[in-house]
Amino acid sequence: MKLVLIRHGKSGWDSGADDFDRSLNSQGLKDAPFMAEILKKRGIIPTRIISSPALRALTTARIMSEVLECPVIEEKKELYLASSQIILETAMTSMEEEESLFIVGHNPGISLAAQQILGHNVDMPTSCVVVIDLIDSGCEWKLVDSLILCPKDF
Secondary structure (H helix, E strand, C coil): CEEEEEECCCECCCCCCCHHHCCECHHHHHHHHHHHHHHHHCCCCCCEEEECCCHHHHHHHHHHHHHHCCCCEEECHHHCCCCHHHHHHHHHHHHCCCCEEEEEECCCHHHHHHHHHHCCCCCCCCCCEEEEEEEECCCCEEEEEEEEECHHHC
């Protein structure tokens, strides 16, 4: 099973906009489809995407969904500025039903969730993707392999 943790694309700081309603800036709009294409070339395709409903995260999820041809996007309000614990709980309860689950969220929670699974510090700038291969060992999930992909690396 694959768990893919994604930090939303780069967003703007509109002076009048509420944090929840911040949109992707031009860099974020460029990076989201770019990263989705990289995942597609590597055969990393979601069966489901769960996203924070904040505009910048949901836009990232929708762009990736379109490129990766995954019609199933679930908005989960608990993922807006969620702790790593909430992100991991969401992943573990949803992974039982999915072969490849993408979660789009925010820092610091998304980076901390990756860090907890991988057991080392993980820096996730905007549009960064952490791909985690897991196996179900009966009573818990075990890490098999991982891959960290960021736009600046290409």
